[in-house]
Amino acid sequence: xxxxxxxxxxxxxxxxxxxxxxxxxxxxxxxxxxxxxxxxxxxxxxxxxxxxxxxxxxxxxxxxxxxxxxxxxxxxxxxxxxxxxxxxxxxxxxxxxxxxxxxxxxxxxxxxx
Numbered sequence: 355x356x357x358x359x360x361x362x363x364x365x366x367x368x369x370x371x372x373x374x375x376x377x378x379x380x381x382x383x384x385x386x387x388x389x390x391x392x393x394x395x396x397x398x399x400x401x402x403x404x405x406x407x408x409x410x411x412x413x414x415x416x417x418x419x420x421x422x423x424x425x426x427x428x429x430x431x432x433x434x435x436x437x438x439x440x441x442x443x444x445x446x447x448x449x450x451x452x453x454x455x456x457x458x459x460x461x462x463x464x465x466x467x
Contacts, residue, residue: 372397372409396420 367383369376369390380386396416397409406412 370394372401372412374409393420 362381364379364381365383367378367380367386369378369387371390371394376390378386378390393416396419397412400415400419401407401412404412404415406415
């Protein structure tokens, strides 16, 4: 089946997450399987650390863990991109300053002869 908006093929994929089978659709079945494996692993990790067997509770706790990881990664990304912006601005300022100094030296050299 094709998605008329993106002109890409949508494929069916079956995944198992925490002993439940889900029939999903997407453009990249392997990507969906990798995501499902990550969710399954996180749910099993949460279940092994707690005393709850309720799959809904395990899913919510796993989702909170994943959201925490995502938030930390976003903060790190924002911090790094902010530093890069500052570095780029600093480099532009230094380059402009050096260009000005070079102009002064060349002007002085021309004047002296």
